[in-house]
Amino acid sequence: MNPSFKFILALIISVEISLRSSLLTNFLIIFFALGYLICKHIKLSNLLLTLLMPLIAAFTVFATLYWFSPQPNLQNALSLSSRIYVYTLTIYCVSIDTTATEFARSFEQNFHLPSKFAYGVLAALNIVPRMKEAVKQIRTAGMMRGVYLSFWSPVLYFKAILVALNSAENLAQGMASHGYRENAKRSVIAAVPVKKSDWLQSIAILVLVNLALLTLK
Known part of the structure; x- marks a missing residue:
């Protein structure tokens, strides 16, 4: 699928999940996202890390809404906490097989x-x-020279900033020397076309998600 379509699709799904509460829909999205990642042959260590990283945030949301709420609601707590995994996994599905260059x-x-x-x-x-x-x-x-620069040392970051400024200047000169002009019309080295399948897949996924949100609780 086109990288832009994947990003917009994940964004729309995240917004819709935020506006409407549906625990079963969240679980279905998580299930299919995990299936997609497994089909992409994701490493087991990366998959476990992806599942563990949002755990603290999800547990905090669940504990706040269920254990420390004057009117605890298990379904609402699970729905809101599971959204964190929906956001994490959908974004991972978008980025797993697409590089930053392809996105740009x-x-x-x-x-x-x-x-x-x-x-x-x-x-x-x-x-x-x-x-x-x-x-x-x-x-x-x-x-x-006998000087230890710790991770939080301001001297270290001051020198790093100087290196970054020098690199930025070299990059700007290099782009200019290769003919880059800000407002000039540019040719395309690698075309990223929008196919009919991109539209069909995006529409089909959005229809299924919206049907699940409307029919499942």
Whole structure:
């Protein structure tokens, strides 16, 4: 499915789940999302981590609404706490087989996202590994001089900011040297088309979700 359609579909489902309470619908979405992730051959460790990370938030919501509420309602507490897993798993289904580059290209071509924003996001994501390596080099250089820069040291982050500014300047010069112009018309290297199957799949999923919300409690 088209990356933009997957993102918008997950967003619409999340909004609808937030507006209407349906415990069975939440469980059905969680079940099908887990099935989809398993079909994508997700690693067991990643799947367990995905299920464990929202557990604290879901348990907190459940405990607040059921144990500490003057009028406890088990179904309402389960419905609201299970929404956290719906949000987490649907977003994971969107991102599991789609890279940030594909998202940026899809939003730029299909939803006319400004190219400067799309390329800016990609630049920010691609610079993160370099920043991690730069921080390690700064800490190593400090230790060689007998200076230990801790994780919360302002000196470490000040130097990291200087490295980031220098990298941003180099990136801007590199894009300009490759012919990038902000308002100029750009050619497409890798087209991300919208197919009829994207519309059909999105409409079918939305219809099923809305039927479940209207008929199931």
